[in-house]
Amino acid sequence: MSLSKLNSLYREVILDHADHPHHKHALTDATTTMTVKNPTCGDVINLDIDLNEDDVITNIGFTGEGCTISQSSASMMSDAVLGKTKDEALKMAKTFSDMVMGKQHDQADLDELDDAAILSSIVSFPARIKCATLSWWALQRALLSSQQEESDGEA
Amino acid sequence: MKTDISDLRGDFPILDQLVNDEPLTYLDNAATAQKPNQVVAALTHFYQTDNANVHRGVHTLAERATAAYEDARHKVTHFIKAAEPAEVIFTKGATDSLNLVASTYGEANIEAGDEIVISIMEHHSNLIPWQQLALRKHATLKYIELTPTGELDMGDAETKITDKTKIVAVAHASNVMGTVNPIAALTKMAHQHGAIMVCDGAQAVPHMPVDVQALNVDFYAFSGHKMMAPTGIGVLYGKRDLLAAMPPYQFGGEMINFVHRYESTWNELPWKFEAGTQNIAGAVGLGAAIDYLENLGMSNVQAHEQQLVNSLLPQLTADHQIEVYGPHDPARHTGVIAFNIKGLHPHDVATALDMEGVAVRAGHHCAQPLMETLGLVATVRTSLYIYNTQDDVDRLIHALNETKEFFSHELIKAE
Numbered sequence A: 001m002s003l004s005k006l007n008s009l010y011r012e013v014i015l016d017h018a019d020h021p022h023h024k025h026a027l028t029d030a031t032t033t034m035t036v037k038n039p040t041c042g043d044v045i046n047l048d049i050d051l052n053e054d055d056v057i058t059n060i061g062f063t064g065e066g067c068t069i070s071q072s073s074a075s076m077m078s079d080a081v082l083g084k085t086k087d088e089a090l091k092m093a094k095t096f097s098d099m100v101m102g103k104q105h106d107q108a109d110l111d112e113l114d115d116a117a118i119l120s121s122i123v124s125f126p127a128r129i130k131c132a133t134l135s136w137w138a139l140q141r142a143l144l145s146s147q148q149e150e151s152d153g154e155a
Numbered sequence B: 001m002k003t004d005i006s007d008l009r010g011d012f013p014i015l016d017q018l019v020n021d022e023p024l025t026y027l028d029n030a031a032t033a034q035k036p037n038q039v040v041a042a043l044t045h046f047y048q049t050d051n052a053n054v055h056r057g058v059h060t061l062a063e064r065a066t067a068a069y070e071d072a073r074h075k076v077t078h079f080i081k082a083a084e085p086a087e088v089i090f091t092k093g094a095t096d097s098l099n100l101v102a103s104t105y106g107e108a109n110i111e112a113g114d115e116i117v118i119s120i121m122e123h124h125s126n127l128i129p130w131q132q133l134a135l136r137k138h139a140t141l142k143y144i145e146l147t148p149t150g151e152l153d154m155g156d157a158e159t160k161i162t163d164k165t166k167i168v169a170v171a172h173a174s175n176v177m178g179t180v181n182p183i184a185a186l187t188k189m190a191h192q193h194g195a196i197m198v199c200d201g202a203q204a205v206p207h208m209p210v211d212v213q214a215l216n217v218d219f220y221a222f223s224g225h226k227m228m229a230p231t232g233i234g235v236l237y238g239k240r241d242l243l244a245a246m247p248p249y250q251f252g253g254e255m256i257n258f259v260h261r262y263e264s265t266w267n268e269l270p271w272k273f274e275a276g277t278q279n280i281a282g283a284v285g286l287g288a289a290i291d292y293l294e295n296l297g298m299s300n301v302q303a304h305e306q307q308l309v310n311s312l313l314p315q316l317t318a319d320h321q322i323e324v325y326g327p328h329d330p331a332r333h334t335g336v337i338a339f340n341i342k343g344l345h346p347h348d349v350a351t352a353l354d355m356e357g358v359a360v361r362a363g364h365h366c367a368q369p370l371m372e373t374l375g376l377v378a379t380v381r382t383s384l385y386i387y388n389t390q391d392d393v394d395r396l397i398h399a400l401n402e403t404k405e406f407f408s409h410e411l412i413k414a415e
Ligand SMILES: Cc1ncc(COP(=O)(O)O)c(C=O)c1O
Pocket: B030, B031, B092, B093, B094, B095, B096, B123, B125, B126, B171, B173, B174, B175, B200, B202, B203, B223, B225, B366
């Protein structure tokens, strides 16, 4: 069929994650929660994260509505950052963002992203980059806001 | 009169290209229309032979540019059947036109406790200016709701429009549902209660004959770019007595009569509302687009689109995997059709269609309150224009079938 070009975006791994997303549930009493919206399409991701005292992500879950790309990206992101420290996760978010913008990055950094690295193909679908980055953006904001709250608390 | 559509496509070289190795099928006309050679040539001619600032020079080019600009205003006047050119104000587009009314007429006439009535199918451009005006003035904003088939509920309009209503603002044609609203009837209702009627004609003027005096609306807004003119030019029609009583919108060059140190007086209509150097070439382009449409005849434009809708809409509504929003009766439908493939996100559908060369819009179409009312986050939207053909309809249907097949294992089974 002539839609074969679509296979470069909708790879099997991506479709699998969209079909059976990992960590798609809300956490009760999460340390931080963040809701972000893609204003151009109305897609929503609610992200819940548990951080322990060593700033390690010990649990993660997401809910919300979205397209194949945003749902599978949230699933792959959750897989990738679970068990990482806040700083590691923030670095991964930066790597992901560089990757989808087509910027240069270390192969080692890419490997860290695990399945999520497969979304590098989004570079050829510029209109869909926001779909891929929505959950990573939620992650970044959640982690930075937890920092904010802490320093607010200390002050 | 030239009405053979196969003839028209030669006027639009942009349509003759491959997108993702497939012939381009442009079905995003509600967002913006393509420009025929005649419009591009008018712009080129203006810049190559007549360009100067208007109303500001005694030299020959300035006179020619002024004549071209005012000639365009005459064409608009005739096209929408306004009473006189003084009632035709050039703006940046429909959004600018509607903001103009809200921040001049609205600012001067709305008081605490007054009511502004709009419909739930409004584009954000005919919603937020009124919402914010109501907030500023402590006025009440009310919405006319929809019938189950997605048309304006005129019974609800009767109850919402009261003696407290000062402004009624409703779209002539919806940019999502493909409905045409009974503007003349609404205007009558508004006037019976002493309110003025504002009509957003952005999706109507490009596609059907419009007569602002027959509608008897007080204000009528539309954009040039959706009717094959350049971006950045639009029109606000207003009745003379209302425009004359309104304060200016912006202050600056050209809109003044005399400026003294501590006070100023304003230019006469329509220039009172045209502060600063205007989009002169844009107006010239709009004039050329009107020539193009008038040469075809607006009834023929409408009939052509209707013929394509008669073919497309029943194919979509008959497909049990597709949900169409808005009326299902082709006779009650413009060339704007919003739908979803059940179980598929509209973004995924639009990307797949794009791979087939088919350009549609996916999203909330700047109508979030409508989407919320319909219980939707987003839809796919296809929209037709004069250069679309039965071929385009067939390609869309084919591409939709391919899309369903591509995603069949992954998503539709999950239903
Ligand atoms: C019904 C309606 N009103 C207003 C607008 C705003 O037009 P513009 O963006 O040209 O100002 C649009 C276009 O998107 C529209 O479809």
